[in-house]
Amino acid sequence: MGVFKKRFGKTSAKESTNMANVKLAIVYYSSTGTNYRMAQWAEAAAQEAGAEVKLLKVPELAPEQAIAANPVWKEHYEATKDVPVATSDDLEWADAIIFSAPTRFGTLAAQMKQFIDTQGGIWGAGKTVNKVVSGMTSAQNSHGGQEATLLSLYVNMMHWGAIIATPGYSDASVFAGGGNPYGASVSVDQDNNMVEDVEGAIKHQARRTVDVASRIVEGS
Numbered sequence: 484m485g486v487f488k489k490r491f492g493k494t495s496a497k498e499s500t501n502m503a504n505v506k507l508a509i510v511y512y513s514s515t516g517t518n519y520r521m522a523q524w525a526e527a528a529a530q531e532a533g534a535e536v537k538l539l540k541v542p543e544l545a546p547e548q549a550i551a552a553n554p555v556w557k558e559h560y561e562a563t564k565d566v567p568v569a570t571s572d573d574l575e576w577a578d579a580i581i582f583s584a585p586t587r588f589g590t591l592a593a594q595m596k597q598f599i600d601t602q603g604g605i606w607g608a609g610k611t612v613n614k615v616v617s618g619m620t621s622a623q624n625s626h627g628g629q630e631a632t633l634l635s636l637y638v639n640m641m642h643w644g645a646i647i648a649t650p651g652y653s654d655a656s657v658f659a660g661g662g663n664p665y666g667a668s669v670s671v672d673q674d675n676n677m678v679e680d681v682e683g684a685i686k687h688q689a690r691r692t693v694d695v696a697s698r699i700v701e702g703s
Contacts, residue, residue: 505534505696507689508577510569512541512584512594515675516559517621519566521667521685522583525619528686529581532693537577539569541584541598555675569598571605579615579648579696581689582636586620589628590635599639611643615696617650617688618666625661625678629668637665648695650688660684 507529513519519540526538540563543550550556574580584595591599605611618636620629637647650657651664660667660681667685670678 505529505532505693505700506537506576506578507534507581507693507696508537508539508569508573508579509581509583510539510541510573510595510598511582512592512598513559513563514545514585514592515553515555516562517669517671517675517677518583518585518619519559519563520677521619521621521669521681522581524682524685525581525583525689528689529693532690534579534693534696537573538566539573540566541569541594544594544597571602574602574614575605575610577614578700579617579692580645581617581619581692583619584632586622586628586632589631591632599636602643606643609644611645613699614643614645615648615692615699616640616643616645617648617692619668619685619688620666621669621671621677623671623673625670627670629663630665633663633665633668646695646699648692650684650691653691654684654687656683656687 509522509525511518511522522538526536529536543560550560582595584592587593618633620632622629640647649665660683661679667681667688669681672678
């Protein structure tokens with residue numbers, strides 16, 4: 484571990500305070516709360532790094548009957564009604580964006596995909612170019628499509644002209660959280676509990692996203 488720290492290191496609290504003022508939008512979709520919790524961890528770390536943060540959800544597409552049929556989904560839906568809904572204006576405002584959404588058959592949940600698909604206006608106006616982006620996801624098992632989901636997100640971001648900031652293996656917390664170099668990902672058991680300990684990996688990823696964005700802001 485000593486060699487790892489010498490090679491990769493961490494962004495220290497002191498270094499974080501020297502970052503340029505970055506505007507970060509954390510855009511998530513969560514049916515039962517996992518990605519909301521992940522987004523909250525990212526929010527806390529980004530704020531500690533000096534970023535101005537908006538925590539935003541995408542619109543729910545599922546019918547009320549489907550939500551009501553799942554008590555956990557219904558509880559989370561009611562508990563997060565006051566979370567602001569993301570808009571194109573929020574994306575235009577942001578220097579950086581962290582997307583967090585569950586895996587659905589190896590790709591983004593429909594709610595997140597629909598939100599991204601409706602950003603043609605700002606894309607066509609060139610307003611997505613040079614946004615720094617990073618992604619996080621969850622599924623019910625460790626090989627449930629997490630990596631494919633993040634790769635599909637990043638394909639969208641290539642079309643945006645965005646700058647993709649993955650965690651890679653830039654910190655020991657990535658290994659502790661399961662070792663996904665594309666972005667933090669977590670398995671969720673049948674009781675809706677996270678299996679891997681990903682809090683550290685998520686917070687590192689958020690700090691790294693802010694760090695990369697600060698370099699873009701400073702150079703612009």
